[in-house]
Amino acid sequence: MRPLDVTKREEEYLETIYILHKNKGVIRVKDIARIMNVKPPSVVDALKKLAEKGLIEYEKYDRIxxxxxxxxxAEKTYSKHVLLTQFFVDILGIPPEIAEQDACQFEHYVHEITVQRMKEFASFIQENCSYVLKNFLKEKLEE
Amino acid sequence: MRPLDVTKREEEYLETIYILHKNKGVIRVKDIARIMNVKPPSVVDALKKLAEKGLIEYEKYDRIxxxxxxxxxAEKTYSKHVLLTQFFVDILGIPPEIAEQDACQFEHYVHEITVQRMKEFASFIQENCSYVLKNFLKEKLEE
DNA sequence: TCACCTGATTAGGCTACCCAAAAAGATTTA
DNA sequence: TAAATCTTTTTGGGTAGCCTAATCAGGTGA
Incomplete structure (x- = not known):
């Protein structure tokens, strides 16, 4: 196993490609650029590096x-993204848009155990004192 | 108000300086370097930029x-750091060292409302179903 | 089929951040 | 106080990631 080291930013590119593939099948440079808030040449740079590292297949003017x-x-990152967002929204009552943004950064750093524990905690609370949780959220969402 | 834009990394330097000042009073380049895991020349680069932006006072070979x-x-960042760490440790039962590392990254991105909400949530749970929390933590810490 | 449009790529250049090696300043010690 | 030592700074250079402007490829309508 090669000791790949994937930067935070590369992880974001992978995740974007993964999501585009899941949603539309086809992956275009300009879509990646739009989603990642960069210009097309930056995407091409990134694609070359990802291809060199063996993380994507890429021939120019061809499919990605x-x-x-x-x-x-990408899947690992995306699943952290989903879990973090759920936790922020369902347990803390954070507005979805803000929760998304927070998750979108933290997903690249957070340890596996922390996300896992958030998931377990959420289930545990929902099973053992869901009414307390409801009160908390009610209070917060009313403010 | 100047529209300062402070990078994540600069925020980290500020926080390190803040903590060193709080703990020892004196701030040395080599201590900053040790804590930030960089070499002294990198610290000097950073100090110059921070001084240009008016975030520190710095004359070479002189005090910082x-x-x-x-x-x-620095205070805002540090307080996020503390609150995040507490939440991870006290509510999720994450080992302190890992909690520290997670907090140390997230603190630079997390929205104010999210940290605030974690704080409120922790209090709420501790007041309203501390016993459920205890069970959760017990279960996790035993594993 | 050719001129035009759109999307992808290349070329060249920028900033942030890091480093090793060497020079300069401060400090300690004989 | 002069030499030796430690710390800080400068110099010169590297990588990641982004950009603009120019070029290239592919499809389309006249």
């Missing part, structure tokens, strides 16, 4: 595809 | 001091 390794990273 | 503006940023 995640390799198994790239997809693995 | 936060300005009011610099301290304000």
């Amino acid at each position: 595809l995640l390799t198994d390794e790239g997809r693995k990273i | 001091l936060l300005t009011d503006e610099g301290r304000k940023i």
Whole structure:
């Protein structure tokens, strides 16, 4: 196993590609650029690097595809994204848009155990004192 | 009001300076370097930029001091750091070292409302179903 | 089929951040 | 106080990531 080191930013590109693939099948440079808030040349730079690292398949003017390794990273990141967002919204009552933004950054740093624990905590509370949670959220959402 | 834009990394330097000042009073380049895991020349680069932005007072070979503006940023960041760490440890039962690391990154991105809400949530749970929380933590800490 | 449009790519250049090696300043010690 | 030592700073250079302007490829309508 090569000791790949994937930067935060590369992880974001992988995640974007993963989501585009999931939603539309086709992946275009300009869509990646739009979503990531950069210009197309920056996307091309990134694609070259990701291809060199074996995380995507990419031939210029051709299709863009995640390799198994790239997809693995993207899936892991994306699942953290989803779990973090859920926790912020469902447990803390954070407005979805803000929760998204927070998740979108934290997902690249947070330890596996922390996300896992958030998930377990959410279930535990919902099972054992869901009415307390409801009160908390009610109070916060009313403010 | 100048529209300062402070990078994540600069925020980290400010926070380190703030903590060193709080703990020891004196601030040395080599201590900053050790804590931030960089070499002294990198610290000097950073100090120059922070001084240009008016966030620290710095004359070479002389003392390093936060300005009011610099301290304000450092304090805000540090308080997020503390609150995030507490939440991870006290509510989720994350090992302190990991909690520290997670907090240390997230503190630079997290919205004010999210940290605030974590704080309120922690109090709310501790007041309203501390016993459920205890069970959760017990279960997790035993594993 | 050719001129035009759109999207992708290349070329060249910028900033933030980091480093090693060498020079300069401060400090300690003989 | 002069030499040795420690700390800080400068110099010169590297990488990641982004941009604008120019070029290239592919499709489309006249």
